[in-house]
Amino acid sequence: xxxxIVLLDRCxxxxxxxxxxxxxxxxxxxxxxxxxxxxxxxxRIEVAPSPGLTTFPVTCRQCDPAPCVDVCPAGAxxxxxxxxxxxxxxxxxxxxxxxxxxxxxxxxDRSSSKALKCDDCIERKREGxxxxxxxxxxxxxxxxxxxxxxxxxxxxxxxxADTVRKVSRxxxxxxxxxxxxxxxxxxxxxTKLKEEVR
Amino acid sequence: xxxxxxxxxxxxxxxxxEKAQREGIEIVWDRFEAQQPQCGFxxxxxxxxxxNMGPCRIDPFGDGPKKGVCGATADTIVxxxxxxxxxAGAAAHSDHGRDIVETLxxxxxxxxxxxxxxxxxxxxxxxxxxxxxxxxxxxxxLAEELALEIMKEYGMIKGxxxxxxxxPEKRKDLWGKIGVLPRGVDREIxxxxxxxxxxxxxxxxxxxxxxxRTALSDGWGGSMIATxxxxxxxxxxxxxxxxxxxxxxxxxMVNIVLHGHNPxxxxxxxxxxxxxxLIELAKQNGAKGxxxxxxxxxxxxxxxxxxxxxxGNFLNQELAIITGAVEAMVVDxxxxxxxxxxxxxxxxxxxxxxxxxxxxxxxxxIEFDARRAVDIxxxxxxxxxxxxxxxxxxxxxxxxxxxxxxxxxxxxxxxxALGGTPKPLIxxxxxxxIRGAAGVVGCNNPKIPxxxxxxxxxxxxxKNNVLVVVTGCGAIATAKAGLLLPxxxxxxxxxxxxxxxxxxxxxxxxxxxxxxxxxxxxLLAELAKALNVDISDLPVAGAxxxxxxxxxxxxxxxxxxxxxxxVLGTMPPVLGSLAVTNLLTRDLEGxxxxxxAVEPDPVKAAxxxxxxxxxxxxxxxxx
Numbered sequence: 144x145x146x147x148i149v150l151l152d153r154c155x156x157x158x159x160x161x162x163x164x165x166x167x168x169x170x171x172x173x174x175x176x177x178x179x180x181x182x183x184x185x186x187r188i189e190v191a192p193s194p195g196l197t198t199f200p201v202t203c204r205q206c207d208p209a210p211c212v213d214v215c216p217a218g219a220x221x222x223x224x225x226x227x228x229x230x231x232x233x234x235x236x237x238x239x240x241x242x243x244x245x246x247x248x249x250x251x252d253r254s255s256s257k258a259l260k261c262d263d264c265i266e267r268k269r270e271g272x273x274x275x276x277x278x279x280x281x282x283x284x285x286x287x288x289x290x291x292x293x294x295x296x297x298x299x300x301x302x303x304a305d306t307v308r309k310v311s312r313x314x315x316x317x318x319x320x321x322x323x324x325x326x327x328x329x330x331x332x333x334t335k336l337k338e339e340v341r
Numbered sequence: 342x343x344x345x346x347x348x349x350x351x352x353x354x355x356x357x358x359e360k361a362q363r364e365g366i367e368i369v370w371d372r373f374e375a376q377q378p379q380c381g382f383x384x385x386x387x388x389x390x391x392x393n394m395g396p397c398r399i400d401p402f403g404d405g406p407k408k409g410v411c412g413a414t415a416d417t418i419v420x421x422x423x424x425x426x427x428x429a430g431a432a433a434h435s436d437h438g439r440d441i442v443e444t445l446x447x448x449x450x451x452x453x454x455x456x457x458x459x460x461x462x463x464x465x466x467x468x469x470x471x472x473x474x475x476x477x478x479x480x481x482x483l484a485e486e487l488a489l490e491i492m493k494e495y496g497m498i499k500g501x502x503x504x505x506x507x508x509p510e511k512r513k514d515l516w517g518k519i520g521v522l523p524r525g526v527d528r529e530i531x532x533x534x535x536x537x538x539x540x541x542x543x544x545x546x547x548x549x550x551x552x553x554r555t556a557l558s559d560g561w562g563g564s565m566i567a568t569x570x571x572x573x574x575x576x577x578x579x580x581x582x583x584x585x586x587x588x589x590x591x592x593x594m595v596n597i598v599l600h601g602h603n604p605x606x607x608x609x610x611x612x613x614x615x616x617x618x619l620i621e622l623a624k625q626n627g628a629k630g631x632x633x634x635x636x637x638x639x640x641x642x643x644x645x646x647x648x649x650x651x652x653g654n655f656l657n658q659e660l661a662i663i664t665g666a667v668e669a670m671v672v673d674x675x676x677x678x679x680x681x682x683x684x685x686x687x688x689x690x691x692x693x694x695x696x697x698x699x700x701x702x703x704x705x706x707i708e709f710d711a712r713r714a715v716d717i718x719x720x721x722x723x724x725x726x727x728x729x730x731x732x733x734x735x736x737x738x739x740x741x742x743x744x745x746x747x748x749x750x751x752x753x754x755x756x757x758a759l760g761g762t763p764k765p766l767i768x769x770x771x772x773x774x775i776r777g778a779a780g781v782v783g784c785n786n787p788k789i790p791x792x793x794x795x796x797x798x799x800x801x802x803x804k805n806n807v808l809v810v811v812t813g814c815g816a817i818a819t820a821k822a823g824l825l826l827p828x829x830x831x832x833x834x835x836x837x838x839x840x841x842x843x844x845x846x847x848x849x850x851x852x853x854x855x856x857x858x859x860x861x862x863x864l865l866a867e868l869a870k871a872l873n874v875d876i877s878d879l880p881v882a883g884a885x886x887x888x889x890x891x892x893x894x895x896x897x898x899x900x901x902x903x904x905x906x907x908v909l910g911t912m913p914p915v916l917g918s919l920a921v922t923n924l925l926t927r928d929l930e931g932x933x934x935x936x937x938a939v940e941p942d943p944v945k946a947a948x949x950x951x952x953x954x955x956x957x958x959x960x961x962x963x964x
Binding site: 282 | 346347350377378379380381382383384385398400401402403404405406788789790793912916917918919922939941942
């Protein structure tokens with residue numbers, strides 16, 4: 144199966160994934176024209192800040208089993224080719240999915256007022272292409288791994304968990320160039336300083 | 342925004358931040374939060390938009406692209422971006438200087454309205470410096486010749502800047518040796534734009550050396566011109582008492598806030614506000630009178646020369662309007678938030694733009710012209726006065742009492758306080774009563790709690806017997822904290838306390854606006870010459886704890902290039918190139934005798950500065 148991996152220590156918050164996602168889900172799929180479309184294209188991924196200068200692209204993890212799939216009373220969310228997809232025609236706007244999502248990634252479609260989430264670029268997937276966010280990421284913080292062996296996937300996830308733990312404790316993170324380390328340490332120091340004043 | 346605590350250490354500001362939240366008005370801290378996270382490529386300086394093959398980005402992790410489309414490396418891109426920041430900052434200061442020269446010239450020709458040459462002695466001194474014979478010429482003639490001579494500094498006819506001659510011999514020799522003697526103010530700025538164009542200068546050292554030359558053309562050129570000629574036109578500052586913080590606004594008066602950087606119009610508005618007819622009109626409209634206050638560096642200019650109270654620094658500008666008590670906010674240029682007209686829409690406040698160089702959609706534009714300065718100033722004051730009845734008294738909140746301050750410490754005023762020569766100061770430094778001196782300057786930046794960086798750093802420095810001089814938003818921050826008062830000597834170490842008390846001066850001296858950082862350069866040159874050493878040998882250090890403007894990049898660069906170690910409180914966008922970072926924070930010392938450090942914690946920053954000062958004392962053989 145195909146899994147999307149986030150390498151936390153790689154994300155530097157440029158939001159290229161956000162723009163690429165919105166463009167991919169536009170009618171014209173071109174940056175310069177998509178920004179003039181009505182309704183305005185919506186992104187399904189969000190780069191969230193955390194203390195210091197660490198950032199994290201929050202997107203659908205395509206859980207299995209998935210709370211959103213289980214909870215939807217209209218049966219509007221189903222799993223297809225390892226992706227949890229919303230069928231807008233069946234969505235009754237009850238927002239149960241939005242409430243139960245552990246990552247808070249389900250949002251409201253601005254034009255239809257129905258539930259909206261990452262579809263893992265399923266059209267591109269059928270063409271054998273990477274999701275738009277992965278393709279756009281200039282630091283390879285977002286990656287696609289094709290694997291039948293879930294142990295590998297779990298190992299990567301363990302690494303992410305380990306990074307999150309280290310960053311939250313202010314411990315050094317491996318594999319990071321010295322410039323990034325100085326930059327993040329600086330962010331940590333400013334965050335501490337702000338807390339001190341508070 | 343959820344947590345509004347800890348955004349500032351100014352209690353009055355905090356109350357107005359809460360008022361903004363209650364009234365649902367978006368202010369700078371909301372926008373700062375909405376911008377998080379900010380793009381890492383931009384923060385690291387490795388995004389290049391200089392040509393249309395791009396934009397290009399270098400992957401700081403080394404897996405992705407290592408070069409832009411043209412082949413530029415991270416070193417080249419970071420250096421080019423930094424040089425452009427210096428150029429923009431130098432351009433802002435120097436263009437401000439240009440407006441002052443033009444006004445002086447027009448005044449000399451008798452074409453302006455309301456202006457006169459106030460400091461004739463300085464005019465004569467400057468003429469002598471420029472080799473203009475003063476015999477038998479009246480002040481109008483001298484001003485005309487001086488203005489024309491100074492206009493040449495901007496071009497390429499002279500090939501050198503007169504004010505750079507003020508530097509100590511050793512410094513000038515060094516500048517000559519490494520090829521950074523500035524040739525012309527506009528020339529260096531234009532050359533940055535040329536060199537950083539696609540396919541020109543690629544060598545990061547060569548680019549940055551030109552950045553140094555450009556910054557020097559600001560510090561010892563454009564900014565110094567602005568300071569000196571403002572003194573000629575409006576008077577050289579002398580110690581003056583006044584008040585500061587948002588409490589200077591008056592509930593019972595017409596409030597006019599003068600905001601921006603240039604004193605030319607502000608001086609005229611101060612005059613117009615004392616016009617008896619306009620005061621009478623204010624009374625007819627139900628006010629007790631007209632209260633003119635300053636904001637940011639226009640505020641510093643009229644504080645230094647006229648004792649006009651200051652409402653606040655950069656992060657206070659929106660909040661002044663949110664008091665609900667401002668009839669007009671008159672702006673010229675630089676550091677004026679584009680959001681002001683939007684905030685003003687929520688109240689009766691009129692934002693009035695005045696410079697053809699800085700218009701603001703949503704503001705009323707009344708273009709300033711020195712030929713009709715008095716008429717224009719009166720028109721602006723009248724608009725404010727007539728706006729008083731529109732004030733909604735129920736929404737007014739002026740959150741507290743102002744703090745007293747003493748400002749006006751030009752070099753001339755400092756020397757006078759010392760009895761005419763720098764000797765008493767030098768003796769105090771030699772005795773060790775004063776360990777050294779520090780300049781704490783620069784902006785506010787929502788990345789640091791407002792004023793915290795300035796105030797805590799300055800407190801720590803004076804505690805360690807370091808005499809502090811301040812300018813710009815930093816000066817206003819320390820003023821709000823009560824540090825610009827002779828009584829603040831109690832917070833200083835024993836030695837500095839003794840000296841400050843003996844001279845009757847504060848331990849922290851307000852030297853003016855941000856172009857007035859040049860006053861610090863002049864003072865340093867005087868001290869170095871008196872000791873027959875280079876500026877880089879002096880036990881002095883600089884800091885910009887909350888900097889944000891490109892102007893601060895130019896200032897920081899001319900300060901280190903003049904030989905003064907400088908600590909920055911926010912990170913400049915250079916970390917994407919370790920070569921550039923190492924040059925700025927380490928290797929530059931071997932080239933120009935000083936370098937940068939970056940440290941956001943003011944107590945640690947003070948530690949770096951004190952250690953540096955002590956090392957310089959040791960090198961001079963002082964204990």
